[in-house]
Amino acid sequence: MQQPRLVISGLSGGSGKTLVSLGLSRLFTRRGLSVQPCKKGPDYIDYAWLSLAAGKPAACLDPYFLNDEALERQFCCVCARRRPDIAVIEGNRGLFDGRDLQGSCSTAHVARLLKAPVVLTMNCAKMTRTAAAIVSGMANFEKDLHLAGVILNNVAGERHGSMLRRAIESYTDIPVLGILPRLGSNPLPERHMGLSLNTTDTSLHAVLDKLADTLEEHTDAGVFLSLARTAPPIPDISEDDAPVTVPAERPRIGYVQDRAMWFYYEENLEALRDAGADLVRLDLFDDAPWPQIDGLYLGGGYPELFADAISASSHLADIRALSLANRPIYAECGGFMLLCRSLLLDDGEHPMAGLLPAQPRFYRRPQGLGYVTARVVAENPFHPLGRVWRGHEFHYSRCEWPDNRRPSCCLTLSPGTGMYEEHGTHCDGLLVRRTFACWTHLFAPAVPHWAKNFVEECRK
Structure with a gap:
């Protein structure tokens, strides 16, 4: 071509x-x-x-x-x-x-x-x-x-x-x-x-x-x-080489994309579609009821800039209900912050969905920035145990924990910052029911198991 x-x-x-x-x-x-x-x-x-x-x-x-x-x-x-x-x-x-x-x-x-x-x-x-x-x-x-x-x-x-x-x-x-x-x-x-x-x-x-x-x-x-136009031809990818959609019932996965949450690689959304999902775009600030969905993907963004409006959003209750119903939820960075107990900002504490015990505190300088290598150290629905994959961090918040109780994590990062450090190991990735949340962003073509596992969990 x-x-x-x-x-x-x-x-x-x-x-x-x-x-x-x-x-x-x-x-x-x-x-x-x-x-x-x-x-x-x-x-x-x-x-x-x-x-x-x-x-x-x-x-x-x-x-x-x-x-x-x-x-x-x-x-x-x-x-x-x-x-x-x-x-x-x-x-x-x-x-x-x-x-x-x-x-x-x-x-x-x-x-x-x-x-x-x-x-x-x-x-x-x-x-x-x-x-x-x-x-x-x-x-x-x-x-x-x-x-x-x-x-x-x-x-x-x-x-x-x-x-x-x-x-x-x-x-x-x-x-x-x-x-x-x-x-x-x-x-x-x-x-x-x-x-x-x-x-x-x-x-x-x-x-x-x-x-x-x-x-x-x-x-x-x-x-x-x-x-x-002086660049030489590149290999032509035929239809036979294109990703094949799984011939089965297509689960519906919602993803929040609005003025607060908009950090998504298009390749991640394409990977979910190619794995057999229908995607539904959602908005935290739209009062209209969310449609029926089988799973939820929460990418990154800047929830700290819209903390009051997010705290007042009726859709936090929808997110809680999905998690309590054991529907798969995958959250990265800003999406992780939505699932936490609250956000700690200069003007005080802002309640979030309350599904995770962490309280991210916002700082003026990055607290996690750059490439990471993640190792999966605990079983979860999305990443096979023992698998190593690459991603990146980009967050201005650092986790605080009520009563200093830090739950076990599913990932260790090297290099990376994660949610906390324990005995020289940086830990990331919390799992509650089938709700998984981490600071680490992934790029789906580099983590091919992710979309397949996510869609299969939603199909169940």
Whole structure:
């Protein structure tokens, strides 16, 4: 299958690759092209922005979760399902930054694996000829990487841009694909906690259109499309290779997606559908009764920002009833917080569903952040005993326990923070009846047993 694709990377975080990725995705979409946005690395906020820009769910391409063969197949499957005209792959951090000295799990590794041309974004503030030395070094640092061009960002003016272009094109053979002017302020709203990215919010679409306008004015979008089309063919995934739905009664699994809870990998939802479930989207803040469901998936989000409204929600009683009826519930991070006794915030204690004894206390700095490896140390309906799987943490809360009584956990994390530390071991994952909750987020293609077990428990 001939799949045009392009990796957008940078020298470091803050180089402008997100602005370029969003701007190009929106620009191509406005021109009538089908764009498949992708993100390397776990970042729900960037995923949401990319999905909004392209009008299509972003895909996760993370070499920590998936080995080379699985990651390549994941990309091929996404493209085979959605048949985009172009895939725009946003990297993370610097192009060669990985988990070790060898750069494992770097954006460069993903680009080589997918044989995708790379466009490098550079913050060129207070820089001229040095830019050429940097581009030369980037182009020659690792073999078999196709550095197709650079976009110069944060440029002071026409004279500055001209000096940068002449230096880079005189000392290297890497073309300058665009010169973006210094902006008075960050055009993106702060991508922080609480940004729910409502797809109907006209102000968010206006931001994306402004980014597209900037790319249209200061670059030639046709050049990017031509570069993307130079990528060699990828394996064509036939219908026989596609996931097979179990031919049985399809249980209904609800998932809460609203202004407080919206951290879901699209791949996780697809995995549940492929395993035989029908999904029902739910809202904590809608007073309408929830429909009959056989199980509940609670992803992450920012319940601490809506604690009063959640405490007042009638649907906390629905969640309690599901758990007491022994229906399967799987909760991650913010979903775990919903199931707790209460949230402890600066303004006091906020009651939650009360199914778990923990009381997460919110802090201003992350209390758990980064990749984890989870080992299953207790039987539960979702993860087989002894299985080891990879995920990640992203939470600003730390658990407190009434009377200092900490229940046994189903997971141990290394590395990771979890719910508590005991004898040097970080513990995560509480089980009450068939309600399982943890801080750890999972990516379903990397944990293939999860969706099958979840759906089978709901089918029972």
